[in-house]
Amino acid sequence: AVVSTQSGHYGRDRGTGYDGWHYLETTLEDPSFGLPTSAYVPLWFIMFSMFGIASFVLWYVNGVVHSFGPYIISSIKFLFSLMWFPIFFYWQKIEVTFIITVLLWVFNGLTMVFFAGTYQISGLILIPEQIWLSYLCIWTFFLWNGHEKSDSVITASNAT
Numbered sequence: 001a002v003v004s005t006q007s008g009h010y011g012r013d014r015g016t017g018y019d020g021w022h023y024l025e026t027t028l029e030d031p032s033f034g035l036p037t038s039a040y041v042p043l044w045f046i047m048f049s050m051f052g053i054a055s056f057v058l059w060y061v062n063g064v065v066h067s068f069g070p071y072i073i074s075s076i077k078f079l080f081s082l083m084w085f086p087i088f089f090y091w092q093k094i095e096v097t098f099i100i101t102v103l104l105w106v107f108n109g110l111t112m113v114f115f116a117g118t119y120q121i122s123g124l125i126l127i128p129e130q131i132w133l134s135y136l137c138i139w140t141f142f143l144w145n146g147h148e149k150s151d152s153v154i155t156a157s158n159a160t
Contacts, residue, residue: 029146031139047129048081054115054125061119070114077107088140098140105133 035043055074058067080103088097108130116123 029143031142031146034139034143043132044081044085047132050125050129051078051081054122057125058115058119058122061122067118070111070118073107073114074111077104077111080104080107094140094144098137098144101133101137101140105130105137108133 051074055071058070064071080100084097084100084104087093087100108126112123112126112130114123115126
């Protein structure tokens with residue numbers, strides 16, 4: 001969880017960060033259902049915490065040997081989670097953020113299935129994260145779609 005909150009500081013090094021570069025960018029149209037930028041760090045903290053709890057429960061009940069498969073899938077998901085903040089806030093790559101978010105959604109779903117197959121409660125703990133990632137997929141898609149429209153309008157107006 002500390003890594004997720006710290007990775008948001010990458011953008012602050014550039015004077016943007018989770019202070020809302022996507023709100024300030026003139027070529028972006030934020031979806032009407034967007035959250036305030038101050039909500040992202042606490043939400044990611046909660047999601048990483050729930051993932052840690054689910055992983056601990058799985059380990060405590062089954063041990064590492066019996067949980068090896070689920071931990072491989074969840075490790076891939078964890079790496080995508082770590083990549084989200086710097087890609088969105090530091091490099092400001094909306095299209096890559098959308099792809100990472102979709103991959104996160106897929107691997108979180110797989111993690112839920114594998115965790116629940118080994119110990120049901122550990123999979124159920126991840127349901128709120130799947131809901132959050134569903135919202136995030138839709139939000140980044142609309143943000144990316146609005147960015148594409150705005151870029152094409154700006155390009156067309158600059159061409160004349």
